[in-house]
Amino acid sequence: MEVMTPAWDTFLERVRERGEYASDQEAERCARVVLALLGTHLVGSERAELAQRLPDPMAHVLLDTAPAAEPLAPDAFLSAVAAWIEGATAQTARWDVGAVLSVVADAAGPELTRRVLVQLPPGYDLLFGRPEPA
Template identity: 45%
Template sequence: MNWQQLVEQVRYSGRYATSQEAEEVLRAVLPVLGAQVTGEERCELAAALPAEAATPLTRAIPHPRPLTAPAFVDAVAARLGCTGPQARWASATVLTLLGDHLGTDVTGRLLDALPRGYALLFGRAELTAAA
């Protein structure tokens, strides 16, 4: 997948009116995600993306502790200058597409490395072990 294909997938999936709007969403979500993911998962994620998407992801300085899923959405909202529901939509659109592109194994490792609550943003069920 190249950058333009990724932008168009975000535009279509997120029902954005223009490619420019979809690109803005990608450029807001990717660095926030990059600051949450470290190690092998970050390398795998970057390798699976076109260079235009991998660059903002890998340039982000990793947080010492990953943000909770609601704080992740808030960070995206701050970057986009939008409401929480709009940021949740933007985050879920991008992360679901990335999860589908990466496949179950890599997405599972990403989710294992992140705090609870991210699964829904990746379009996955949040399963909990029975007590």
């Protein structure tokens, strides 16, 4: 099954709708923060393939980050996002991350999303809106 790369405006519109943001600028700001941090956690072909399935501006954000020494646990990832978004709290960061990563998962498709999740600590499936069955 071929997954089409969403256009920039479509990607941003989906993030804006899911995050219930007041403006495209707010949606873009959150998407950039979340994808920059996610980019530090991914390596290899999954990182490159995910970038190919994102609109160019977001692909560059994902790829233009240095790898982290080790991936953050989901709660630490949320705290890091909250630290980078002015006025954010742990609760709003969870909302922001969920809005962005669920759109990313849609763009990636189920197979690539599964491979991305394998690289991340347990619990990221919920952030991507793809809870694993118990």
